[in-house]
Amino acid sequence: MGLQTKILFVSDIHGSEVVFKKALNASKMFSTNYLIFGGDIFSKDFILILKKGNILLTDDKEVSLNELEENYKTKGIAPLFFESKDEIDEFIKNQNFRKEKILDFVKGQADDWIKIYEEKTRNSDVKVIWNLGNDDPLELDDYLKEHGIDISEDKILEIGNDYLLVSCGYVNPTPWNTYRELPDTTLYNKIKDKLKKVENPEYAIFNFHAPPFNTKLDLAEINNKRVHVGSQTVRKIIEEYNPLLGLHGHIHESSATDKIGNTKIVNPGSSYKDGILNYSIILLEKESKGFGRVFFKKSEVKGISLGRG
Template sequence: MPFQVKILFASDIHGSEYVFRKALNAAKMYKVNYLIFGGDIFSKDFVPVIDKGSSKFVEGKEVQISQLEESSKVSGKTPLLMREEEFQEAIKNKKYMTSLIVRELEGQASRWVKVFHEKMNGSNIETLWNLGNDDPLELDEYLSGLGIEIAEGKVRELGDLKVVSSGYVNPTPFGTYRELPDSTLFLRLDSMFKEVSEGPVILNAHAPPINTKLDQAMDRDKKRHSVGSKAVRDIIEKYKPIVGLHGHIHESGGIDKIGDTKVGNPGSYYTDGMLNAIFLVLEREVKGKGIMVKKEYKVKAMEIIRG
Protein backbone atom coordinates (compact mmCIF):
# COMPACT_ATOMS: atom_id res chain seq x y z
CA MET A 1 0.00 0.00 0.00
CA PRO A 2 1.41 3.44 -0.91
CA PHE A 3 2.64 5.58 1.96
CA GLN A 4 0.68 8.80 2.54
CA VAL A 5 1.85 12.18 3.83
CA LYS A 6 -0.81 14.53 5.19
CA ILE A 7 -0.26 18.29 5.41
CA LEU A 8 -2.40 21.14 6.73
CA PHE A 9 -1.58 24.57 5.31
CA ALA A 10 -2.92 27.75 6.92
CA SER A 11 -2.19 31.34 5.94
CA ASP A 12 -3.37 34.92 6.50
CA ILE A 13 -4.49 34.49 10.10
CA HIS A 14 -3.63 38.15 10.80
CA GLY A 15 -3.75 37.99 14.56
CA SER A 16 -7.01 36.08 15.05
CA GLU A 17 -6.24 33.83 18.00
CA TYR A 18 -9.46 31.92 17.30
CA VAL A 19 -8.20 31.02 13.83
CA PHE A 20 -4.73 30.15 15.15
CA ARG A 21 -6.21 27.76 17.72
CA LYS A 22 -8.52 26.27 15.09
CA ALA A 23 -5.50 25.56 12.85
CA LEU A 24 -3.78 23.69 15.68
CA ASN A 25 -6.94 21.74 16.45
CA ALA A 26 -7.53 20.91 12.77
CA ALA A 27 -3.98 19.60 12.38
CA LYS A 28 -4.66 17.10 15.16
CA MET A 29 -8.19 16.30 14.01
CA TYR A 30 -7.01 15.50 10.47
CA LYS A 31 -4.05 13.56 11.90
CA VAL A 32 -1.56 15.33 9.67
CA ASN A 33 2.15 14.73 9.58
CA TYR A 34 2.99 18.38 8.99
CA LEU A 35 1.43 21.76 9.71
CA ILE A 36 2.63 24.68 7.56
CA PHE A 37 1.95 28.33 8.36
CA GLY A 38 2.29 30.25 5.11
CA GLY A 39 2.59 33.84 6.32
CA ASP A 40 0.73 36.87 7.66
CA ILE A 41 0.27 35.15 10.99
CA PHE A 42 0.16 38.16 13.30
CA SER A 43 -2.06 41.25 13.54
CA LYS A 44 -1.99 43.96 10.89
CA ASP A 45 -4.92 46.10 12.14
CA PHE A 46 -4.65 48.12 15.34
CA VAL A 47 -6.90 50.35 17.45
CA PRO A 48 -4.99 53.15 19.26
CA VAL A 49 -6.14 53.19 22.89
CA ILE A 50 -5.12 56.16 25.03
CA ASP A 51 -4.11 55.12 28.53
CA LYS A 52 -5.12 57.67 31.17
CA GLY A 53 -4.47 55.57 34.23
CA SER A 54 -7.66 53.90 35.39
CA SER A 55 -9.52 54.98 32.22
CA LYS A 56 -8.89 54.06 28.58
CA PHE A 57 -10.14 55.98 25.54
CA VAL A 58 -10.63 55.35 21.81
CA GLU A 59 -11.30 58.49 19.76
CA GLY A 60 -12.32 60.33 22.92
CA LYS A 61 -14.77 57.70 24.14
CA GLU A 62 -14.10 55.66 27.26
CA VAL A 63 -13.77 51.93 26.60
CA GLN A 64 -13.19 48.72 28.50
CA ILE A 65 -9.80 47.38 27.42
CA SER A 66 -10.80 43.84 28.41
CA GLN A 67 -13.67 43.93 25.90
CA LEU A 68 -11.39 45.15 23.12
CA GLU A 69 -8.86 42.44 23.91
CA GLU A 70 -11.53 39.74 23.87
CA SER A 71 -12.92 41.00 20.56
CA SER A 72 -9.44 41.05 19.04
CA LYS A 73 -9.06 37.32 19.67
CA VAL A 74 -11.69 36.82 16.96
CA SER A 75 -11.08 39.70 14.56
CA GLY A 76 -7.34 40.16 14.94
CA LYS A 77 -7.89 43.92 15.32
CA THR A 78 -5.56 44.54 18.24
CA PRO A 79 -5.80 47.37 20.80
CA LEU A 80 -2.56 49.36 20.87
CA LEU A 81 -2.29 50.80 24.37
CA MET A 82 -0.29 54.03 24.60
CA ARG A 83 -0.01 57.19 26.63
CA GLU A 84 -1.19 60.50 25.16
CA GLU A 85 2.37 61.65 24.46
CA GLU A 86 3.15 58.36 22.71
CA PHE A 87 0.05 58.75 20.55
CA GLN A 88 1.02 62.28 19.51
CA GLU A 89 4.55 61.14 18.65
CA ALA A 90 3.21 58.16 16.69
CA ILE A 91 1.02 60.46 14.57
CA LYS A 92 4.09 62.47 13.53
CA ASN A 93 6.66 59.69 13.35
CA LYS A 94 5.92 56.54 11.32
CA LYS A 95 9.09 54.84 12.56
CA TYR A 96 8.00 55.36 16.16
CA MET A 97 4.54 53.96 15.38
CA THR A 98 6.18 50.89 13.86
CA SER A 99 8.21 50.39 17.05
CA LEU A 100 4.98 50.41 19.10
CA ILE A 101 3.41 47.90 16.72
CA VAL A 102 6.45 45.61 16.88
CA ARG A 103 6.39 45.78 20.69
CA GLU A 104 2.73 44.72 20.69
CA LEU A 105 3.33 41.94 18.16
CA GLU A 106 6.23 40.56 20.17
CA GLY A 107 3.83 40.19 23.08
CA GLN A 108 1.31 38.49 20.80
CA ALA A 109 3.98 36.15 19.47
CA SER A 110 5.03 35.18 23.01
CA ARG A 111 1.45 34.33 23.95
CA TRP A 112 0.84 32.34 20.77
CA VAL A 113 4.04 30.33 21.05
CA LYS A 114 2.95 29.36 24.56
CA VAL A 115 -0.46 28.28 23.17
CA PHE A 116 1.30 26.36 20.41
CA HIS A 117 3.43 24.37 22.83
CA GLU A 118 0.52 23.68 25.18
CA LYS A 119 -1.65 22.30 22.37
CA MET A 120 0.94 20.58 20.18
CA ASN A 121 3.45 19.05 22.58
CA GLY A 122 3.28 15.27 22.29
CA SER A 123 1.35 15.40 19.00
CA ASN A 124 4.27 14.30 16.74
CA ILE A 125 3.14 16.91 14.20
CA GLU A 126 6.10 18.81 12.76
CA THR A 127 5.35 22.48 12.16
CA LEU A 128 6.94 24.81 9.62
CA TRP A 129 6.48 28.52 10.32
CA ASN A 130 6.86 31.32 7.82
CA LEU A 131 5.89 34.98 7.92
CA GLY A 132 4.31 37.15 5.24
CA ASN A 133 4.42 40.68 3.86
CA ASP A 134 2.30 42.09 6.71
CA ASP A 135 4.54 40.59 9.42
CA PRO A 136 7.36 42.96 10.51
CA LEU A 137 10.89 41.73 9.81
CA GLU A 138 11.80 42.06 13.49
CA LEU A 139 9.56 39.10 14.30
CA ASP A 140 11.91 36.62 12.58
CA GLU A 141 14.64 37.14 15.15
CA TYR A 142 12.19 37.47 18.03
CA LEU A 143 10.52 34.15 17.24
CA SER A 144 13.93 32.54 16.86
CA GLY A 145 14.64 33.60 20.44
CA LEU A 146 11.47 31.74 21.44
CA GLY A 147 12.71 28.58 19.73
CA ILE A 148 10.63 29.00 16.55
CA GLU A 149 12.74 28.85 13.40
CA ILE A 150 11.25 30.85 10.55
CA ALA A 151 11.59 29.11 7.17
CA GLU A 152 12.12 32.31 5.15
CA GLY A 153 14.71 31.91 2.40
CA LYS A 154 15.48 28.32 3.33
CA VAL A 155 15.03 24.82 1.98
CA ARG A 156 13.55 22.73 4.77
CA GLU A 157 13.23 18.95 4.81
CA LEU A 158 9.97 17.36 5.86
CA GLY A 159 10.85 13.70 5.62
CA ASP A 160 11.58 12.99 1.94
CA LEU A 161 10.01 16.29 0.92
CA LYS A 162 11.82 19.57 0.44
CA VAL A 163 9.99 22.83 1.14
CA VAL A 164 11.13 26.12 -0.39
CA SER A 165 9.68 29.09 1.53
CA SER A 166 9.36 32.81 0.89
CA GLY A 167 7.02 35.30 2.54
CA TYR A 168 7.97 38.12 0.16
CA VAL A 169 5.44 39.36 -2.39
CA ASN A 170 5.55 41.44 -5.55
CA PRO A 171 4.93 45.17 -4.90
CA THR A 172 1.56 46.22 -3.45
CA PRO A 173 -0.07 49.67 -3.18
CA PHE A 174 0.36 49.48 0.60
CA GLY A 175 4.16 49.42 1.03
CA THR A 176 4.23 46.45 3.41
CA TYR A 177 7.22 44.94 5.17
CA ARG A 178 8.23 42.23 2.70
CA GLU A 179 7.96 43.34 -0.91
CA LEU A 180 10.35 42.80 -3.81
CA PRO A 181 10.26 43.48 -7.55
CA ASP A 182 9.33 40.32 -9.43
CA SER A 183 12.81 40.21 -10.98
CA THR A 184 14.43 40.11 -7.52
CA LEU A 185 11.87 37.67 -6.15
CA PHE A 186 12.57 35.31 -9.05
CA LEU A 187 16.31 35.33 -8.31
CA ARG A 188 15.63 34.73 -4.61
CA LEU A 189 13.42 31.71 -5.32
CA ASP A 190 15.69 30.44 -8.08
CA SER A 191 18.70 30.34 -5.75
CA MET A 192 16.74 28.21 -3.28
CA PHE A 193 15.56 25.75 -5.91
CA LYS A 194 19.15 25.35 -7.08
CA GLU A 195 19.99 24.01 -3.61
CA VAL A 196 17.66 21.05 -4.18
CA SER A 197 19.58 18.25 -5.88
CA GLU A 198 16.77 15.73 -6.02
CA GLY A 199 13.43 14.71 -4.58
CA PRO A 200 9.95 16.23 -4.62
CA VAL A 201 9.62 19.91 -3.74
CA ILE A 202 6.78 21.92 -2.22
CA LEU A 203 6.80 25.65 -2.92
CA ASN A 204 5.56 27.65 0.08
CA ALA A 205 5.38 31.16 -1.40
CA HIS A 206 3.07 33.72 0.16
CA ALA A 207 2.54 35.45 -3.19
CA PRO A 208 0.25 33.49 -5.52
CA PRO A 209 1.24 32.93 -9.15
CA ILE A 210 -0.14 35.48 -11.59
CA ASN A 211 -3.07 34.67 -13.88
CA THR A 212 -4.57 31.90 -11.77
CA LYS A 213 -7.67 31.40 -9.64
CA LEU A 214 -5.51 32.29 -6.64
CA ASP A 215 -4.64 35.93 -7.40
CA GLN A 216 -7.93 37.61 -8.32
CA ALA A 217 -8.17 40.72 -6.13
CA MET A 218 -11.38 42.72 -6.05
CA ASP A 219 -11.35 46.50 -6.50
CA ARG A 220 -13.81 49.03 -5.09
CA ASP A 221 -16.19 48.41 -7.99
CA LYS A 222 -16.07 44.67 -7.24
CA LYS A 223 -14.17 43.95 -10.43
CA ARG A 224 -11.48 41.29 -10.23
CA HIS A 225 -7.89 41.83 -11.31
CA SER A 226 -4.93 39.45 -11.47
CA VAL A 227 -2.37 40.80 -8.99
CA GLY A 228 -0.16 37.76 -8.36
CA SER A 229 3.54 37.29 -8.93
CA LYS A 230 5.05 36.61 -12.33
CA ALA A 231 8.20 35.43 -10.54
CA VAL A 232 6.29 32.75 -8.65
CA ARG A 233 4.60 31.55 -11.83
CA ASP A 234 7.91 31.49 -13.72
CA ILE A 235 9.53 29.47 -10.92
CA ILE A 236 6.69 26.94 -10.98
CA GLU A 237 6.96 26.59 -14.75
CA LYS A 238 10.75 26.21 -14.56
CA TYR A 239 11.12 23.77 -11.65
CA LYS A 240 7.71 22.05 -11.61
CA PRO A 241 7.30 21.53 -7.84
CA ILE A 242 4.76 18.90 -6.88
CA VAL A 243 2.61 21.53 -5.12
CA GLY A 244 2.48 25.30 -4.65
CA LEU A 245 1.00 26.62 -1.38
CA HIS A 246 0.11 30.31 -1.38
CA GLY A 247 -1.98 33.02 0.31
CA HIS A 248 -1.96 36.84 0.34
CA ILE A 249 -5.16 37.45 -1.67
CA HIS A 250 -7.89 36.76 0.87
CA GLU A 251 -10.85 36.85 -1.53
CA SER A 252 -9.27 34.47 -4.04
CA GLY A 253 -9.23 31.11 -2.32
CA GLY A 254 -9.10 28.19 -4.70
CA ILE A 255 -7.20 25.31 -6.27
CA ASP A 256 -5.64 25.59 -9.73
CA LYS A 257 -2.98 23.97 -11.87
CA ILE A 258 0.11 25.20 -13.72
CA GLY A 259 1.30 22.39 -15.94
CA ASP A 260 1.47 19.34 -13.67
CA THR A 261 1.79 21.45 -10.50
CA LYS A 262 -1.27 21.85 -8.31
CA VAL A 263 -1.41 25.26 -6.62
CA GLY A 264 -3.69 26.42 -3.84
CA ASN A 265 -4.69 29.47 -1.82
CA PRO A 266 -7.04 28.76 1.10
CA GLY A 267 -8.30 32.35 1.16
CA SER A 268 -9.05 34.07 4.46
CA TYR A 269 -12.06 35.09 6.55
CA TYR A 270 -9.99 35.74 9.66
CA THR A 271 -12.05 38.76 10.79
CA ASP A 272 -14.97 36.39 11.40
CA GLY A 273 -12.81 33.94 13.33
CA MET A 274 -13.13 31.38 10.53
CA LEU A 275 -10.31 29.03 9.59
CA ASN A 276 -9.56 28.52 5.91
CA ALA A 277 -6.89 25.90 5.29
CA ILE A 278 -5.69 23.46 2.66
CA PHE A 279 -5.72 19.77 3.52
CA LEU A 280 -3.17 18.05 1.31
CA VAL A 281 -2.55 14.32 0.94
CA LEU A 282 0.54 13.18 -0.95
CA GLU A 283 1.01 9.55 -1.88
CA ARG A 284 4.46 8.01 -2.12
CA GLU A 285 5.40 4.97 -4.14
CA VAL A 286 8.81 3.32 -4.01
CA LYS A 287 9.99 2.00 -7.37
CA GLY A 288 13.06 -0.06 -8.20
CA LYS A 289 15.48 -1.91 -5.94
CA GLY A 290 18.84 -1.35 -4.29
CA ILE A 291 20.74 1.63 -5.61
CA MET A 292 18.09 2.07 -8.30
CA VAL A 293 15.29 2.71 -5.81
CA LYS A 294 13.25 5.82 -6.49
CA LYS A 295 10.54 7.47 -4.41
CA GLU A 296 7.79 9.15 -6.38
CA TYR A 297 5.08 11.40 -4.95
CA LYS A 298 1.74 12.38 -6.41
CA VAL A 299 -1.12 14.51 -5.12
CA LYS A 300 -3.81 12.18 -3.82
CA ALA A 301 -6.09 14.93 -2.50
CA MET A 302 -5.99 18.72 -2.17
CA GLU A 303 -8.99 20.58 -0.79
CA ILE A 304 -9.90 23.75 1.07
CA ILE A 305 -11.46 23.22 4.48
CA ARG A 306 -13.35 25.89 6.41
CA GLY A 307 -14.72 26.15 9.90
Protein backbone atom coordinates in the same frame (compact mmCIF):
# COMPACT_ATOMS: atom_id res chain seq x y z
CA MET B 1 -0.66 2.24 -1.40
CA GLY B 2 2.65 4.05 -1.06
CA LEU B 3 4.01 6.15 1.76
CA GLN B 4 1.64 9.01 2.57
CA THR B 5 2.18 12.44 4.04
CA LYS B 6 -0.75 14.59 5.19
CA ILE B 7 -0.39 18.38 5.43
CA LEU B 8 -2.68 21.00 6.91
CA PHE B 9 -1.90 24.34 5.26
CA VAL B 10 -3.07 27.63 6.77
CA SER B 11 -2.22 31.21 5.84
CA ASP B 12 -3.14 34.81 6.67
CA ILE B 13 -4.50 34.53 10.21
CA HIS B 14 -3.31 38.10 10.98
CA GLY B 15 -3.29 37.95 14.74
CA SER B 16 -6.57 36.12 15.34
CA GLU B 17 -5.84 34.00 18.38
CA VAL B 18 -9.10 32.14 17.82
CA VAL B 19 -7.97 31.08 14.34
CA PHE B 20 -4.45 30.26 15.55
CA LYS B 21 -5.86 27.87 18.17
CA LYS B 22 -8.24 26.36 15.63
CA ALA B 23 -5.32 25.62 13.30
CA LEU B 24 -3.39 23.83 16.05
CA ASN B 25 -6.49 21.87 17.07
CA ALA B 26 -7.34 20.97 13.47
CA SER B 27 -3.86 19.60 12.82
CA LYS B 28 -4.51 16.98 15.50
CA MET B 29 -8.18 16.45 14.64
CA PHE B 30 -7.33 15.61 11.02
CA SER B 31 -4.32 13.46 12.07
CA THR B 32 -1.92 15.42 9.89
CA ASN B 33 1.83 14.97 9.82
CA TYR B 34 2.52 18.67 9.28
CA LEU B 35 0.86 22.00 9.97
CA ILE B 36 2.38 24.61 7.68
CA PHE B 37 1.77 28.32 8.24
CA GLY B 38 2.13 30.19 4.97
CA GLY B 39 2.68 33.70 6.32
CA ASP B 40 0.98 36.78 7.76
CA ILE B 41 0.65 35.20 11.18
CA PHE B 42 0.60 38.21 13.51
CA SER B 43 -1.58 41.32 13.86
CA LYS B 44 -1.52 43.97 11.16
CA ASP B 45 -4.52 46.06 12.31
CA PHE B 46 -4.25 48.34 15.35
CA ILE B 47 -6.59 50.52 17.39
CA LEU B 48 -5.20 53.50 19.31
CA ILE B 49 -6.38 53.73 22.91
CA LEU B 50 -5.99 56.75 25.18
CA LYS B 51 -5.80 55.81 28.88
CA LYS B 52 -7.36 58.24 31.36
CA GLY B 53 -7.20 56.44 34.67
CA ASN B 54 -9.58 53.50 34.34
CA ILE B 55 -11.29 55.07 31.31
CA LEU B 56 -10.24 53.92 27.84
CA LEU B 57 -10.97 56.13 24.84
CA THR B 58 -10.68 55.68 21.10
CA ASP B 59 -11.55 58.71 18.95
CA ASP B 60 -12.97 60.29 22.14
CA LYS B 61 -15.43 57.40 22.57
CA GLU B 62 -15.23 55.17 25.62
CA VAL B 63 -14.50 51.51 24.98
CA SER B 64 -14.49 48.56 27.37
CA LEU B 65 -11.71 46.10 28.03
CA ASN B 66 -14.09 43.27 27.14
CA GLU B 67 -14.78 44.79 23.73
CA LEU B 68 -11.07 45.31 23.09
CA GLU B 69 -10.31 41.74 24.10
CA GLU B 70 -13.03 40.31 21.85
CA ASN B 71 -11.84 42.30 18.84
CA TYR B 72 -8.25 41.29 19.56
CA LYS B 73 -8.74 37.58 20.23
CA THR B 74 -11.15 37.05 17.33
CA LYS B 75 -10.31 39.66 14.70
CA GLY B 76 -6.65 40.30 15.51
CA ILE B 77 -7.25 44.04 16.00
CA ALA B 78 -4.49 44.91 18.46
CA PRO B 79 -4.99 47.71 21.04
CA LEU B 80 -2.07 50.10 21.47
CA PHE B 81 -2.27 52.11 24.70
CA PHE B 82 -1.12 55.72 25.09
CA GLU B 83 -0.88 58.03 28.09
CA SER B 84 -1.63 61.27 26.23
CA LYS B 85 -2.94 62.67 22.96
CA ASP B 86 0.54 64.03 22.29
CA GLU B 87 1.85 60.48 22.38
CA ILE B 88 -0.83 59.41 19.89
CA ASP B 89 0.11 62.32 17.61
CA GLU B 90 3.75 61.24 17.84
CA PHE B 91 2.73 57.70 16.86
CA ILE B 92 0.89 59.02 13.80
CA LYS B 93 3.65 61.42 12.69
CA ASN B 94 6.85 59.63 13.69
CA GLN B 95 7.53 56.53 11.60
CA ASN B 96 10.31 55.25 13.88
CA PHE B 97 8.18 55.61 17.02
CA ARG B 98 5.27 53.92 15.27
CA LYS B 99 7.47 51.02 14.19
CA GLU B 100 8.88 50.56 17.71
CA LYS B 101 5.42 50.62 19.30
CA ILE B 102 4.00 48.08 16.86
CA LEU B 103 7.04 45.81 17.06
CA ASP B 104 6.96 45.84 20.86
CA PHE B 105 3.31 44.77 20.80
CA VAL B 106 3.79 42.05 18.19
CA LYS B 107 6.75 40.59 20.10
CA GLY B 108 4.48 40.34 23.14
CA GLN B 109 1.86 38.66 20.98
CA ALA B 110 4.48 36.20 19.78
CA ASP B 111 5.39 35.41 23.41
CA ASP B 112 1.75 34.55 24.15
CA TRP B 113 1.36 32.44 21.01
CA ILE B 114 4.54 30.48 21.60
CA LYS B 115 3.10 29.42 24.98
CA ILE B 116 -0.18 28.40 23.31
CA TYR B 117 1.73 26.49 20.62
CA GLU B 118 3.90 24.66 23.18
CA GLU B 119 0.89 23.73 25.28
CA LYS B 120 -1.20 22.44 22.37
CA THR B 121 1.62 20.46 20.72
CA ARG B 122 3.19 19.02 23.88
CA ASN B 123 1.72 15.54 23.35
CA SER B 124 1.32 15.73 19.60
CA ASP B 125 3.27 14.16 16.74
CA VAL B 126 2.30 16.99 14.39
CA LYS B 127 5.28 19.02 13.21
CA VAL B 128 4.52 22.73 12.90
CA ILE B 129 6.37 24.78 10.28
CA TRP B 130 6.27 28.55 10.65
CA ASN B 131 6.82 31.08 7.91
CA LEU B 132 6.11 34.79 7.99
CA GLY B 133 4.56 37.00 5.32
CA ASN B 134 4.61 40.52 3.99
CA ASP B 135 2.59 41.93 6.91
CA ASP B 136 4.89 40.43 9.56
CA PRO B 137 7.77 42.71 10.70
CA LEU B 138 11.21 41.52 9.58
CA GLU B 139 12.53 41.61 13.16
CA LEU B 140 10.18 38.76 14.09
CA ASP B 141 12.33 36.20 12.25
CA ASP B 142 15.23 36.50 14.69
CA TYR B 143 12.92 37.08 17.66
CA LEU B 144 11.07 33.81 17.05
CA LYS B 145 14.34 31.95 16.48
CA GLU B 146 15.64 33.25 19.81
CA HIS B 147 12.55 31.80 21.46
CA GLY B 148 12.86 28.34 19.93
CA ILE B 149 10.68 28.76 16.84
CA ASP B 150 12.50 27.81 13.65
CA ILE B 151 11.45 29.94 10.67
CA SER B 152 11.57 28.17 7.30
CA GLU B 153 12.41 31.27 5.20
CA ASP B 154 16.15 30.77 4.98
CA LYS B 155 16.45 27.01 4.69
CA ILE B 156 15.37 24.02 2.65
CA LEU B 157 13.43 21.65 4.90
CA GLU B 158 13.13 17.94 4.24
CA ILE B 159 9.66 16.81 5.25
CA GLY B 160 7.66 13.63 4.97
CA ASN B 161 9.03 11.12 2.52
CA ASP B 162 11.97 13.09 1.08
CA TYR B 163 9.94 16.13 0.04
CA LEU B 164 11.78 19.45 0.03
CA LEU B 165 9.95 22.50 1.38
CA VAL B 166 11.12 25.85 -0.02
CA SER B 167 9.60 28.93 1.65
CA CYS B 168 9.43 32.60 0.74
CA GLY B 169 7.33 35.16 2.64
CA TYR B 170 8.11 38.02 0.25
CA VAL B 171 5.57 39.25 -2.29
CA ASN B 172 5.44 41.49 -5.35
CA PRO B 173 4.68 45.18 -4.57
CA THR B 174 1.34 46.10 -2.98
CA PRO B 175 -0.38 49.50 -2.53
CA TRP B 176 0.31 49.29 1.23
CA ASN B 177 4.13 49.26 1.30
CA THR B 178 4.36 46.33 3.71
CA TYR B 179 7.46 44.79 5.29
CA ARG B 180 8.34 42.11 2.75
CA GLU B 181 7.84 43.41 -0.76
CA LEU B 182 10.22 43.19 -3.71
CA PRO B 183 10.01 44.08 -7.39
CA ASP B 184 9.28 40.93 -9.36
CA THR B 185 12.78 40.90 -10.89
CA THR B 186 14.42 41.06 -7.44
CA LEU B 187 12.01 38.46 -6.10
CA TYR B 188 12.94 36.19 -9.01
CA ASN B 189 16.64 36.35 -8.11
CA LYS B 190 15.89 35.77 -4.42
CA ILE B 191 13.88 32.61 -5.12
CA LYS B 192 16.33 31.34 -7.75
CA ASP B 193 19.08 31.62 -5.16
CA LYS B 194 17.06 29.45 -2.76
CA LEU B 195 16.52 26.82 -5.45
CA LYS B 196 20.23 26.28 -6.12
CA LYS B 197 20.12 23.58 -3.43
CA VAL B 198 17.14 21.76 -4.94
CA GLU B 199 18.36 19.00 -7.25
CA ASN B 200 15.02 17.25 -7.80
CA PRO B 201 12.22 19.85 -8.09
CA GLU B 202 9.68 17.12 -8.81
CA TYR B 203 9.83 16.40 -5.05
CA ALA B 204 9.71 20.08 -4.06
CA ILE B 205 6.93 21.96 -2.31
CA PHE B 206 6.96 25.72 -2.87
CA ASN B 207 5.57 27.53 0.17
CA PHE B 208 5.50 30.99 -1.43
CA HIS B 209 3.23 33.56 0.21
CA ALA B 210 2.53 35.33 -3.08
CA PRO B 211 0.23 33.38 -5.41
CA PRO B 212 1.21 32.95 -9.06
CA PHE B 213 -0.20 35.49 -11.49
CA ASN B 214 -3.24 34.76 -13.66
CA THR B 215 -4.61 31.80 -11.69
CA LYS B 216 -7.68 31.14 -9.56
CA LEU B 217 -5.49 31.93 -6.53
CA ASP B 218 -4.72 35.61 -7.18
CA LEU B 219 -8.08 37.26 -7.85
CA ALA B 220 -8.53 40.32 -5.63
CA GLU B 221 -11.63 42.48 -5.29
CA ILE B 222 -10.72 45.92 -6.62
CA ASN B 223 -13.46 48.47 -7.37
CA ASN B 224 -16.06 45.70 -7.49
CA LYS B 225 -14.04 43.76 -10.05
CA ARG B 226 -12.00 40.56 -9.74
CA VAL B 227 -8.46 41.40 -10.80
CA HIS B 228 -5.35 39.20 -11.06
CA VAL B 229 -2.72 40.65 -8.67
CA GLY B 230 -0.35 37.72 -8.12
CA SER B 231 3.34 37.46 -8.80
CA GLN B 232 4.67 37.07 -12.34
CA THR B 233 7.88 35.74 -10.78
CA VAL B 234 6.17 33.00 -8.79
CA ARG B 235 4.37 31.84 -11.92
CA LYS B 236 7.58 31.89 -13.96
CA ILE B 237 9.48 29.92 -11.28
CA ILE B 238 6.75 27.28 -11.13
CA GLU B 239 6.76 26.97 -14.93
CA GLU B 240 10.56 26.60 -14.92
CA TYR B 241 10.87 24.07 -12.10
CA ASN B 242 7.59 22.16 -12.19
CA PRO B 243 7.49 21.40 -8.45
CA LEU B 244 5.14 18.84 -7.00
CA LEU B 245 3.01 21.37 -5.11
CA GLY B 246 2.58 25.11 -4.57
CA LEU B 247 1.26 26.49 -1.25
CA HIS B 248 0.15 30.13 -1.41
CA GLY B 249 -1.86 32.78 0.44
CA HIS B 250 -1.86 36.59 0.52
CA ILE B 251 -5.14 37.11 -1.39
CA HIS B 252 -7.80 36.39 1.23
CA GLU B 253 -10.80 36.33 -1.09
CA SER B 254 -9.24 33.90 -3.57
CA SER B 255 -9.64 30.52 -1.88
CA ALA B 256 -9.07 27.99 -4.65
CA THR B 257 -7.05 25.18 -6.17
CA ASP B 258 -5.54 25.29 -9.63
CA LYS B 259 -2.74 23.87 -11.79
CA ILE B 260 0.24 25.27 -13.67
CA GLY B 261 1.46 22.52 -15.95
CA ASN B 262 1.63 19.44 -13.72
CA THR B 263 2.02 21.47 -10.52
CA LYS B 264 -1.03 21.59 -8.27
CA ILE B 265 -1.38 24.86 -6.37
CA VAL B 266 -3.65 25.99 -3.54
CA ASN B 267 -4.64 29.12 -1.62
CA PRO B 268 -6.93 28.36 1.34
CA GLY B 269 -7.94 32.04 1.58
CA SER B 270 -8.67 33.77 4.87
CA SER B 271 -11.72 34.70 6.96
CA TYR B 272 -9.73 35.64 10.05
CA LYS B 273 -11.84 38.72 10.87
CA ASP B 274 -14.79 36.41 11.51
CA GLY B 275 -12.73 34.05 13.64
CA ILE B 276 -13.08 31.37 10.95
CA LEU B 277 -10.24 29.05 10.01
CA ASN B 278 -9.75 28.58 6.27
CA TYR B 279 -7.52 25.61 5.54
CA SER B 280 -6.38 23.11 2.98
CA ILE B 281 -5.63 19.45 3.59
CA ILE B 282 -3.14 17.96 1.16
CA LEU B 283 -2.36 14.26 0.85
CA LEU B 284 0.94 13.31 -0.80
CA GLU B 285 1.87 9.77 -1.76
CA LYS B 286 5.23 8.32 -2.71
CA GLU B 287 5.74 4.94 -4.32
CA SER B 288 8.99 3.10 -4.92
CA LYS B 289 9.26 0.08 -7.22
CA GLY B 290 12.41 -1.93 -7.72
CA PHE B 291 13.82 -4.34 -10.25
CA GLY B 292 17.00 -5.79 -8.82
CA ARG B 293 19.24 -2.81 -8.18
CA VAL B 294 17.16 -0.38 -10.22
CA PHE B 295 14.48 1.60 -8.36
CA PHE B 296 11.85 3.96 -9.68
CA LYS B 297 10.28 6.57 -7.43
CA LYS B 298 7.05 8.40 -8.03
CA SER B 299 5.46 11.14 -5.94
CA GLU B 300 2.04 12.63 -6.52
CA VAL B 301 -0.56 14.83 -4.91
CA LYS B 302 -3.35 12.36 -4.18
CA GLY B 303 -5.77 15.02 -3.04
CA ILE B 304 -6.27 18.66 -2.08
CA SER B 305 -9.36 19.75 -0.17
CA LEU B 306 -10.44 23.16 1.05
CA GLY B 307 -12.35 23.72 4.27
CA ARG B 308 -13.39 26.31 6.82
CA GLY B 309 -14.71 26.23 10.33
